[in-house]
Amino acid sequence: MNTMEGDNFDYQSYVRETPPNPSEIRRGKSERQQRYDAAMLRLAVKIDEDLLNQFQQLASEDRSCEQLINQALREWLSAQGMKEMVRVEIQRAIQQSLSSVQV
Secondary structure (H helix, E strand, C coil): CCCEECCEECHHHHHHHCCCCHHHCCCCHHHHHHHHHHHHHCCCCCCCHHHHHHHHHHCCCCCCHHHHHHHHHHHHHHHHHHHHHHHHHHHHHHHHHHHHHHC
């Protein structure tokens, strides 16, 4: 039986078809704390609608919109690190050039 029909989800049918496995249920204070910590790692970020629409258009079956946004942020951060490294190297080269001219 298919439990998904459009946007409707039949929770009752889902539970009947896939009952919980008692051996996989984790209980106790430490387990609860781990679940809480995992939930706190995720943050809600407000993204402008025009940017979100562009990422949604780029999304495919292989990559979700969220994955594309994460990849873009990682690439941007990496580029920032490269820019800083290049800036430092250029500054060092200029200082060496100026020190050799002043001698």
